[in-house]
Amino acid sequence: MKILAADIGTGTQDIFLLDTRLDIENGFKLILPSPTMILRKRIQEASRQRKNILLQGVTMGGGPCSWAIEDHLKLGLKVFATPAAARTLNDDLTEVSELGIKIISQDDADKLDEKVEKLTLGDFNFPSIKQAFQAFGVSLNDLDLLAVAVFDHGNAPRGYSDRKFRFEYLDQQVKSSNRLSSFAFPADRVPSSMTRLQAVRESLRDVSTPLMVMDTAPAAVLGASLDPVAAQVNSKMIVNIGNFHTLAFRLGPSGIEGIFEHHTGMLTKESLERILRKFSSGALTNEEIFKGQGHGALMYSNQPLDMTSSGNRLIITGPRRSMLKDSNLNPYFAVPYGDMMIAGCFGLLAAAADHFPQFSEELNVALGGNRSSTTPWDLSR
Numbered sequence: 180m181k182i183l184a185a186d187i188g189t190g191t192q193d194i195f196l197l198d199t200r201l202d203i204e205n206g207f208k209l210i211l212p213s214p215t216m217i218l219r220k221r222i223q224e225a226s227r228q229r230k231n232i233l234l235q236g237v238t239m240g241g242g243p244c245s246w247a248i249e250d251h252l253k254l255g256l257k258v259f260a261t262p263a264a265a266r267t268l269n270d271d272l273t274e275v276s277e278l279g280i281k282i283i284s285q286d287d288a289d290k291l292d293e294k295v296e297k298l299t300l301g302d303f304n305f306p307s308i309k310q311a312f313q314a315f316g317v318s319l320n321d322l323d324l325l326a327v328a329v330f331d332h333g334n335a336p337r338g339y340s341d342r343k344f345r346f347e348y349l350d351q352q353v354k355s356s357n358r359l360s361s362f363a364f365p366a367d368r369v370p371s372s373m374t375r376l377q378a379v380r381e382s383l384r385d386v387s388t389p390l391m392v393m394d395t396a397p398a399a400v401l402g403a404s405l406d407p408v409a410a411q412v413n414s415k416m417i418v419n420i421g422n423f424h425t426l427a428f429r430l431g432p433s434g435i436e437g438i439f440e441h442h443t444g445m446l447t448k449e450s451l452e453r454i455l456r457k458f459s460s461g462a463l464t465n466e467e468i469f470k471g472q473g474h475g476a477l478m479y480s481n482q483p484l485d486m487t488s489s490g491n492r493l494i495i496t497g498p499r500r501s502m503l504k505d506s507n508l509n510p511y512f513a514v515p516y517g518d519m520m521i522a523g524c525f526g527l528l529a530a531a532a533d534h535f536p537q538f539s540e541e542l543n544v545a546l547g548g549n550r551s552s553t554t555p556w557d558l559s560r
Contacts, residue, residue, distance in 0.1 A: 180541050182531065183319060184326040186395060186523030187302045188213055189242050189422040190498060194308060195524035196317065199545045203516050207317060210520055214302050215244040222247035225296040231257035234264040234280075235288055236300035238378040240329060241267050242423060244300075252279045257295075261285050263378070264300045270334040270374055301382045302329050302375065324535065325383065326363075326391045326527040328398040330424065331375040346465075346475035348372070349438055353479070357434035359401040363393035363530035391531055395523055396426035396440070402526030403496040404430070405546060406513035412492045414484055416459060417513070419522075420497035424474075425451070427458060429484060436480035439463060441473030448502055455493065455508060459484045496522045 186193040194209040222244060225232050232251065245268050252258055258280045265275045265282050272282055291297075309319045335344035348370075352361045366383075369376045369392060376392045383390055399419040403409055409417065418427040421443060429437035439458055446454075457463040458476070460483045465475045486493050486508060495503055495510045496519055503510050515525050525546070532542040 180323045180538060181319075181321060182324045182326060182528060182538075182542075183308070183322055184328075184521075184524035184527040185303060185308070186328045186398060186521065186527065187240065188330075188395060188498070188523075189215060189240065191520070193521045193524055195521045196312070196319075197528060197545060199541050203545055207312070207315075208518070208521055208524075209308070209311060213240070214300075214304065215240045215242050218244040218298060218300065219247040221296075221298055222251055225298075226251045226254055226256065228296075229254075229256065230294065230296045231259070232296045232298055233288055233291055234258065234260040234267070234298055234300055235285065236261075236298075237263050237302075237382050238266040238374050239300045239302045240375065248280070249278065257281065259283050259288065259291065259295065261288055263381075266374060267300055271337055273337075301378070303327050303379050303382055305383060305386060322388045324391065324531060324538065325386070325388050326393070326524075326531055327379050328393045328395045328523050328527055329375050329379060330395045331373045333370075333372045334374045342469065342472075342474045344372075346440065346477070349440070349474075350477055353435050353438065353477070357479075358533065359397045359404070359428070359435070359526070360530040360533040362397035363391055363527070363534055365534055366390040366392065389535070391527070391534055393527055393530055396421065396424060397428075398523040398526035398530065399496050400426070400428050400526065401529050402515050402522030402524065403494055403513035403519075405515040405525055405529060406494070408511055409492070409494045409513050409515075412494075415492045415494055416455065416484065416486070417494045417496065418455070418503075418510075420451075420495065420499040420502055422498055425497075425499075427455070429458065429478075429480070431480065431484075433480075436482075436484075437461075437463070437476070437478045439468050439473070439476035441468055441471070443499055443502075445472050446502070448506065451502060452506060452508055455486075459486050459493075 180199045182197045184195045192213050196207045332341045332345045335341040366380045396419045400417045414431045425443045426440040461481045463476045468476045493510045496513045532539045
């Protein structure tokens with residue numbers, strides 16, 4: 180069985196090819212610039228050349244590319260966008276238009292002057308990834324599953340806080356199924372409000388391989404939980420310190436006991452430690468996180484979690500994990516299967532075992548570390 184897992188972040192896109200004929204540590208992997216960073220660079224080049232730009236394709240992650248678009252407009256240059264691409268900046272197209280972006284149909288986009296720089300948006304460029312693997316003699320034509328993780332705020336109603344909307348969605352998923360895999364969806368079950376997850380599905384509509392999509396932070400936390408030290412602890416807090424968002428789960432024998440999510444850029448080592456202490460004691464409130472410009476906090480258990488106990492651990496993952504280096508909270512830095520950077524990919528695989536029963540047994544064997552006699556060079560025989 181072969182599964183391609185891709186965790187699309189703000190700084191990097193982390194890609195892992197699971198081939199169950201191999202030990203999981205021998206799986207092939209790529210750590211590449213994220214789509215939003217790639218697009219940002221192309222927009223900045225168009226700005227230097229004083230060229231107008233067209234945004235087409237599907238909705239994708241914003242951040243760096245959105246800021247580059249705003250800078251482009253400030254130079255007095257034009258930005259055209261098809262509706263789906265325009266939603267990268269805001270699901271409300273009225274607000275996108277108010278930025279100075281001209282929203283046009285795809286038919287009108289095709290008629291634009293050839294001097295306009297045409298940029299195709301999307302979180303997952305499958306043809307390019309196939310080409311990259313093919314350059315090293317690895318075919319992706321026989322995949323059993325594609326699994327892709329992106330961060331999705333969701334399409335909040337006009338005038339409603341996207342931070343509140345996002346956190347209400349997290350709460351809903353926990354209550355529907357108290358498992359981290361509840362944040363993953365086979366392609367035909369993606370909620371209509373999750374526009375970025377929907378866009379990944381749309382970008383792969385011509386690909387026959389089955390697809391599962393998932394939220395990035397729960398994928399990373401689920402992947403971190405597969406670390407051998409983390410897996411032995413019944414009650415724990417796992418914190419994913421991402422480039423843009425920090426999301427933490429309290430996990431116990433009954434499942435998810437609490438969540439909080441904040442913007443990483445608004446945290447310091449000291450403020451994060453303070454939040455984690457409150458989170459462990461059960462005293463953290465939604466109001467405190469939201470007033471601090473985070474998404475929110477939810478506690479499903481008021482029982483304190485003693486982080487100093489030998490049976491409970493604070494477990495950290497994510498590209499900004501160095502924020503808690505030398506913390507007096509004594510965190511453990513998870514390294515599932517020897518690689519923190521693709522923890523989200525491992526989480527995607529674990530979620531796939533829940534959502535695709537036909538793959539469960541083989542995936543659980545692979546994730547369980549049962550050794551295979553096959554080595555990479557055997558595959559080419």
